Amino acid sequence: MDKIVIEGGQRLEGEVAISGAKNAALPILMAALLTDGWCKFSNVPDLRDIRSTIEILEYLGARVEKQDHLVRVDGSGLRRDEAPYDIVRKMRASVLVLGPLVARLGRARVSLPGGCAIGARPINLHLQGLARLGAEINLSHGYVEASCNRLRGAEIYFDVATVTGTENLMMAATLAKGKTVLRNAAREPEVVALADALNSMGARISGAGTAEVVVNGVEDLSPAEIEIIPDRIETGTFMTAAVITGGDVLIRRCIPRHVEAIAEKLRLAGATIETGKDNIHVKGSQAIESVDVKTLPYPGFPTDMQAQFMALMAVAKGHSLITETIFENRFIHVSELRRLGADITVSGNTALVRGVERLSGAPVMATDLRASASLVLAGLVAEGTTVINRVYHLDRGYESLESKFADLGAAIKRVA
Ligand code: EPZ
Numbered sequence: 001m002d003k004i005v006i007e008g009g010q011r012l013e014g015e016v017a018i019s020g021a022k023n024a025a026l027p028i029l030m031a032a033l034l035t036d037g038w039c040k041f042s043n044v045p046d047l048r049d050i051r052s053t054i055e056i057l058e059y060l061g062a063r064v065e066k067q068d069h070l071v072r073v074d075g076s077g078l079r080r081d082e083a084p085y086d087i088v089r090k091m092r093a094s095v096l097v098l099g100p101l102v103a104r105l106g107r108a109r110v111s112l113p114g115g116c117a118i119g120a121r122p123i124n125l126h127l128q129g130l131a132r133l134g135a136e137i138n139l140s141h142g143y144v145e146a147s148c149n150r151l152r153g154a155e156i157y158f159d160v161a162t163v164t165g166t167e168n169l170m171m172a173a174t175l176a177k178g179k180t181v182l183r184n185a186a187r188e189p190e191v192v193a194l195a196d197a198l199n200s201m202g203a204r205i206s207g208a209g210t211a212e213v214v215v216n217g218v219e220d221l222s223p224a225e226i227e228i229i230p231d232r233i234e235t236g237t238f239m240t241a242a243v244i245t246g247g248d249v250l251i252r253r254c255i256p257r258h259v260e261a262i263a264e265k266l267r268l269a270g271a272t273i274e275t276g277k278d279n280i281h282v283k284g285s286q287a288i289e290s291v292d293v294k295t296l297p298y299p300g301f302p303t304d305m306q307a308q309f310m311a312l313m314a315v316a317k318g319h320s321l322i323t324e325t326i327f328e329n330r331f332i333h334v335s336e337l338r339r340l341g342a343d344i345t346v347s348g349n350t351a352l353v354r355g356v357e358r359l360s361g362a363p364v365m366a367t368d369l370r371a372s373a374s375l376v377l378a379g380l381v382a383e384g385t386t387v388i389n390r391v392y393h394l395d396r397g398y399e400s401l402e403s404k405f406a407d408l409g410a411a412i413k414r415v416a
Contacts, residue, residue: 004388004402006379007411008361012247014408018235018254019045019399020069020228024193026093027167028226029053031197032073033062033100034174037223039201041071044228048396052091056083060097074223078104085111085142091396092116095123096164098146099172102135107147112139117368119327129156129169133176153178153217161186161297166213167194173215174203182213188298189258193229200224232258233304234398235280237373239263240308241405242282243271244315244377249408251280261301265291265309269316290318290355295326307333307374314342315381316355323350333371336364340378340386361386366393373398380410 020043030053032039044050046069054064054071061079065072081101088094092113101108115121127137127144132155135148153176158165166186171194173180185191187209195208201224204216235254242249243266256263256275263273263280270285290313295303303326313320314337324330331351334344339362343354361384366372372394379386388394391414394401402412 001389002391003415004376004391004394005413005415006361006376006386006388008359008380008382008384008386010245010380010410012242012245012249012380012405012408012410015250015252016238016404016408017252018230018238021045021190021193021231022047022049022397023163024190025050025228026053027096027164027171027190027194028197028228029057029071029073030096030100031171031194031201032223033057033060033075033078033097034104034171035201035221035223036074036076038072038074039223040225041073042069042225042227044069044071045231045399047399048392049091049093052087052094056087056094056097059083059087060101075104081105081107082109083111088113092121093164095126096168098126098130098144099168099170102130102146102148103151103172103175106149107145109143109145111143117332118330123165125158125160125162125165126168129158129165130172132156133169133172133180151176153180153215155181155183157183158185161211163188163191166191170195170205170208170213170215171198173217174198174205174221176215176217178217180215180217182215184211185213186297187211189229189232189255197224197226200226230254233302233370235259236262236302236305237308237377237398239266239273239280239282240305240312241377241380243269243284243288244312244381246284246286247408248283251282253278254280256280261299262305265293265301269312288312288316288355290316290320290353292321294323297326303327303330304370306330307370308377310334310344310351310353311337311374311377313353313355314344314378315359318355320353320355321350322353325349332367333374336367336371336375337378339364340382342378358383360384363387363389366390369393369397376401376405380405
């Protein structure tokens with residue numbers, strides 16, 4: 001299993017280009033199941049999760065061609081309605097085939113994704129929404145079976161603003177008969193990107209990015225050419241890396257509007273941040289100030305940046321309170337950061353981070369995608385050598401992370 005080895009102490013300087021957003025690409029690639037013909041996707045990030053998504057699409061019968069960051073998908077050959085356990089367990093976002101399969105074939109049999117490191121991750125709201133659209137839902141032997149001849153538009157209220165729940169039901173509703181209204185819908189940019197992609201395929205969706213999304217069903221959709229938006233979490237990760245190393249980094253090919261909450265917290269921590277049309281210039285300061293953070297649904301501070309920000313607060317002056325309100329178990333990185341010398345106390349969904357003068361390098365274990373990123377950030381400033389094991393977690397969501405950091409001057413390498 002690959003490891004990442006970092007010699008701490010290097011100040012990051014230079015430019016980095018952000019890759020396409022994993023959490024936009026996953027639902028948008030699945031949307032190709034809703035139509036016959038070749039959909040063309042550009043700026044698709046080269047990640048493990050994208051390869052898992054292609055595996056599912058091909059298993060279901062779609063044809064897929066991938067060349068670098070270009071992926072073409074033809075949903076014409078769709079012949080299976082089942083996403084099996086051994087595929088779903090590798091990537092829980094596979095549940096995003098539910099909506100397209102029920103809408104297109106009238107049935108779906110998808111393995112329940114089960115929990116993961118950061119929480120139980122139920123999909124009850126996905127299923128309640130499909131049932132409101134007229135699908136019959138059965139749970140048996142670890143699978144959810146959904147069937148319906150033709151979905152009918154309905155009013156759906158999410159008691160939690162679920163991102164993939166909103167995406168699954170938005171896709172299902174595009175081919176339902178009549179109008180669907182999604183209330184308390186997720187407002188994330190990836191939801192908006194999916195709605196834009198579906199509308200370019202002929203869907204009639206309005207209100208994406210607000211808490212109320214309206215979908216007027218159509219008879220069928222047609223293939224389109226879609227560019228994947230930049231990854232706001234990768235953007236935030238590099239912004240935080242510039243601050244933690246006291247560096248000076250120009251982040252290109254990003255959308256500053258998508259990272260406003262992150263930029264605000266980094267400014268309070270002492271960073272100087274200037275935004276351009278599609279770039280952000282981040283300069284770290286000598287002293288890092290402690291800042292309290294609470295994770296919230298978009299446009300609040302993203303839960304996917306909580307671990308990375310905690311690494312920054314671990315070497316800030318003073319104390320900070322970090323509150324995780326989205327997932328019930330997203331402090332797994334705390335014990336690994338402690339191995340590097342961080343002083344963190346967890347009580348319920350809040351972590352008290354007492355900044356220390358310096359972290360010290362050590363072998364640590366990556367446990368989930370964003371926790372791994374926080375260990376890289378900590379390793380960049382820890383004294384001596386940090387070895388991060390199980391970096392396959394990183395490969396799920398970051399394309400060529402170590403080479404991007406090396407190009408910015410970090411002493412970082414991947415070893416088999
Ligand atoms: C998406 O997960 C992202 N994944 C996650 O990113 C991200 O952390 C999360 O949204 C929150 O922003 C993808 O987009 C593929 P949710 P998702 O449904 O949709 C509860 C990463 O690192 N809930 O918005 O699974 C749930 O338990 C990943 O890239 C229900 O109770 O998250 C959680 O507490 C990690 N019932 C809250 O809602 C449901 O049916 C938000 O979850 C669905 C969700």
